[in-house]
Amino acid sequence: MYIYDQHDKTLIGERVAQYRRQTDDYLAGKIRDEVFLPLRLQNGLYVQRLAPMLRINIPYGMVSATQLRALAHITRKYDKGYAHFTTRQNIQLNWPQLEEVPDILAELAAVEMQGIQSSGSCIRNVTSDEFAGINADEIEDPRPWCEIIRQWSTLHPEFAFLPRKFKIAVSGAKSDRAAIQVHDIGLQVLKNEAGEVGFKVLVGGGLGRSPAIGQVIKEFLPAQHLLTYLEAILRVYNRYGRRDNKYKARIKILLKAWTAEVFAAKVEQEWLQQIDSPSTLTDEVIAHAKDFFTSPAYENVDVTSAEATLQQLAGEQIAFGKWRDRNVVTHKVAGYCAVHLSLKPTGVAPGDVTDSQLEAIADLADRYSFSEARVTHHQNLVLGDVKLSDLHELWQAAKQLGFATPSIGTLVDMICCPGGDFCSLANAKSIPVAEAIQRRFDDLDYLYDLGDIKLNISGCMNACGHHHVGNIGILGVDKKGEEFYQVQLGGSALNDASLGKVLGPSFYAHEIPDVLERILSIYVEQRIEGESFLDTHRRIGTAPFKEYIYAKAA
Amino acid sequence: MPKLLKDKSLVDNGWQVLPKDFAGSLPNAPCFVPLDYWLANKQSPLNPDTVGVWLDAEQEPEQFADDIKSLKHLAVNFPSFMDGRGFSIARLIRERYQFTGELRAIGHIVPDQLFYLSRCGFDAFCLEALDLGDEAEPHHQLEDYLAAFSVTYQACVNQEQPLFRRR
Numbered sequence: 001m002y003i004y005d006q007h008d009k010t011l012i013g014e015r016v017a018q019y020r021r022q023t024d025d026y027l028a029g030k031i032r033d034e035v036f037l038p039l040r041l042q043n044g045l046y047v048q049r050l051a052p053m054l055r056i057n058i059p060y061g062m063v064s065a066t067q068l069r070a071l072a073h074i075t076r077k078y079d080k081g082y083a084h085f086t087t088r089q090n091i092q093l094n095w096p097q098l099e100e101v102p103d104i105l106a107e108l109a110a111v112e113m114q115g116i117q118s119s120g121s122c123i124r125n126v127t128s129d130e131f132a133g134i135n136a137d138e139i140e141d142p143r144p145w146c147e148i149i150r151q152w153s154t155l156h157p158e159f160a161f162l163p164r165k166f167k168i169a170v171s172g173a174k175s176d177r178a179a180i181q182v183h184d185i186g187l188q189v190l191k192n193e194a195g196e197v198g199f200k201v202l203v204g205g206g207l208g209r210s211p212a213i214g215q216v217i218k219e220f221l222p223a224q225h226l227l228t229y230l231e232a233i234l235r236v237y238n239r240y241g242r243r244d245n246k247y248k249a250r251i252k253i254l255l256k257a258w259t260a261e262v263f264a265a266k267v268e269q270e271w272l273q274q275i276d277s278p279s280t281l282t283d284e285v286i287a288h289a290k291d292f293f294t295s296p297a298y299e300n301v302d303v304t305s306a307e308a309t310l311q312q313l314a315g316e317q318i319a320f321g322k323w324r325d326r327n328v329v330t331h332k333v334a335g336y337c338a339v340h341l342s343l344k345p346t347g348v349a350p351g352d353v354t355d356s357q358l359e360a361i362a363d364l365a366d367r368y369s370f371s372e373a374r375v376t377h378h379q380n381l382v383l384g385d386v387k388l389s390d391l392h393e394l395w396q397a398a399k400q401l402g403f404a405t406p407s408i409g410t411l412v413d414m415i416c417c418p419g420g421d422f423c424s425l426a427n428a429k430s431i432p433v434a435e436a437i438q439r440r441f442d443d444l445d446y447l448y449d450l451g452d453i454k455l456n457i458s459g460c461m462n463a464c465g466h467h468h469v470g471n472i473g474i475l476g477v478d479k480k481g482e483e484f485y486q487v488q489l490g491g492s493a494l495n496d497a498s499l500g501k502v503l504g505p506s507f508y509a510h511e512i513p514d515v516l517e518r519i520l521s522i523y524v525e526q527r528i529e530g531e532s533f534l535d536t537h538r539r540i541g542t543a544p545f546k547e548y549i550y551a552k553a554a
Numbered sequence: 555m556p557k558l559l560k561d562k563s564l565v566d567n568g569w570q571v572l573p574k575d576f577a578g579s580l581p582n583a584p585c586f587v588p589l590d591y592w593l594a595n596k597q598s599p600l601n602p603d604t605v606g607v608w609l610d611a612e613q614e615p616e617q618f619a620d621d622i623k624s625l626k627h628l629a630v631n632f633p634s635f636m637d638g639r640g641f642s643i644a645r646l647i648r649e650r651y652q653f654t655g656e657l658r659a660i661g662h663i664v665p666d667q668l669f670y671l672s673r674c675g676f677d678a679f680c681l682e683a684l685d686l687g688d689e690a691e692p693h694h695q696l697e698d699y700l701a702a703f704s705v706t707y708q709a710c711v712n713q714e715q716p717l718f719r720r721r
């Protein structure tokens with residue numbers, strides 16, 4: 001993991017002092033609301049339906065046991081004892097007091113955490129792949145590049161008042177697990193034929209209103225030019241992005257208005273004027289960044305005997321076998337695996353954890369995974385480096401703590417935004433819908449038979465719950481003050497990214513489990529051996545689903 | 555007399571900013587003319603010691619790139635403090651067009667932006683442009699805002715080397 005040096009510590013300390021002064025001034029009536037707004041947003045503080053909400057960055061999802069304990073302490077001391085993991089690998093507190101936020105930020109700073117630019121019209125927390133550095137399909141570890149981007153974007157003086165929020169995601173693997181095609185900038189780490197590292201650069205993806213898939217504006221950017229090229233993109237966006245209408249202010253709108261070719265040419269022209277400036281990365285800085293992400297001290301594990309034991313245990317204890325099939329992921333190092341800690345037990349808002357659970361995760365990380373954990377954009381956690389010989393013991397511990405719901409990747413492993421229970425922008429609640437779905441689909445064998453299905457729920461078109469890129473997406477809509485839910489089919493945020501298509505007229509909340517049941521029955525009926533839900537939908541289209549569902553409903 | 559924060563201290567601001575649609579003859583005092591006026595009248599002798607040029611946020615330094623070095627006073631307008639285009643314009647003026655004269659922020663800015671503004675190359679700030687809420691005077695030393703951080707990661711106008719080359 002990246003470790004702060006004196007420079008990073010000084011900067012973050014000065015940031016806390018600055019925000020403390022800003023908060024004091026605001027409370028003393030010396031700063032107006034409109035002026036305080038971007039200041040607090042750029043430290044992570046929203047003001048929400050019931051209370052303020054504080055968003056804390058977990059850069060590219062890496063969190064240490066020490067940090068998890070500090071988060072536990074903070075949720076206990078300043079909040080109601082629970083917190084929420086988001087789809088952007090961050091963690092949110094729902095009930096902090098505005099007056100206490102400077103103290104919270106100071107406590108976070110002590111463990112090298114912060115909320116800098118986690119909200120507001122600026123460059124947000126850079127996100128990545130939860131299996132960075134440990135998956136066999138990796139081309140190159142994205143985390144050193146993420147850290148370079150994190151530092152570059154932190155308090156960037158030119159880009160703190162952009163037309164709108166700006167999100168960057170980096171993937172270093174062949175399979176995209178960071179949803180780079182639906183980010184303002186998506187970076188794919190590549191190696192060219194000469195073995196040199198570079199990036200494929202996508203721009204203009206995004207969800208929210210008018211969702212869009214990013215377009216490639218550079219096939220191969222040599223790695224040393226990363227920052228000058230990002231700076232060129234951001235400068236073009238800062239100068240020419242629309243500012244007259246906040247719904248048209250994201251970079252995706254500029255790209256559509258200009259076309260990707262024109263945008264790329266403009267960026268190229270800007271970039272060529274900065275190329276080779278001092279912001280060009282040196283071999284030393286790249287090597288320095290990589291030094292923080294070397295492999296931990298893996299032990300030699302007797303793989304054959306560990307596998308044999310696991311096989312035997314899986315035979316004896318069916319629940320363990322199921323969990324292992326669904327929640328455990330192969331590792332690039334023989335004898336190790338990565339383990340999902342599910343935050344989706346039925347009846348708990350997806351992504352929510354209590355203070356004592358945070359501490360328990362820290363203990364598990366200490367005991368089984370080199371004191372580190374990773375946050376996934378599906379709102380679960382991963383222990384990245386678990387010895388096969390520890391797996392059964394870890395399962396027992398996770399089960400007791402409520403993290404062993406064996407449903408990763410299935411229908412009930414949903415992404416779900418806070419919705420109407422917490423969010424003042426919501427059109428409808430989302431958490432109760434998620435719960436109703438979990439209650440209805442409680443037969444694991446049925447869920448396993450359905451296989452991988454991404455179900456994503458948002459409480460409004462801002463799309464915090466990624467409904468456009470769910471294989472099945474559910475969107476809360478408001479019709480004359482009543483809550484309804486629109487269903488979309490066919491979205492994906494993986495390599496084959498696509499936006500879902502609306503099924504038809506929307507439904508009442510209580511109808512949603514039935515509607516899902518019917519959608520799934522069409523899939524089961526029509527699938528060809530081994531075909532996923534998404535592939536079946538791509539082959540047969542929306543029409544058969546639509547006919548069946550609306551015929552029944554009528 | 556209105557005040558100007560310049561080189562970290564408050565001085566009298568004897569300069570006027572002429573309106574964007576200004577036409578006619580110049581006043582007998584130092585003034586910033588709008589870019590369009592400059593482009594239309596730059597053939598006539600205008601004294602750079604008393605005539606500066608101001609740009610609005612949607613205008614482009616590229617439009618008078620060749621003239622920038624001959625000028626001594628430039629100003630960039632912020633229609634609202636949330637409109638960050640002026641930050642990019644300032645860096646272009648300084649870094650690409652190598653302007654070494656005085657660069658002012660005019661329009662609407664807030665004290666907490668002074669640090670970023672100065673990093674992007676502004677070295678003069680009209681107090682009228684600074685949003686002080688209901689107060690007449692800034693409630694902290696303006697120099698403190700300018701010095702909010704002692705560490706910066708990026709290269710910028712006042713620091714050519716990014717931190718990674720200085721670590």
Ligand code: HEM
Binds near residue numbers: 048085092209425465
């Ligand atoms: C509860 C307070 C929240 C508020 C007020 C809020 C507000 C918003 C708004 C206004 C947008 C639309 C931005 C746009 O279209 O330009 C948005 C998008 C988004 N938010 Fe949230 N959000 C909240 C919580 C969350 C949470 C909890 C998550 C993660 C689970 C999240 C993740 C996202 C994502 C991924 C997007 C889509 C990004 C994109 O458009 O590319 N937000 N949010």
Ligand code: SF4
Binds near residue numbers: 463464
């Ligand atoms: S999608 Fe809408 S309801 Fe859900 S958190 Fe985002 S803004 Fe709130």
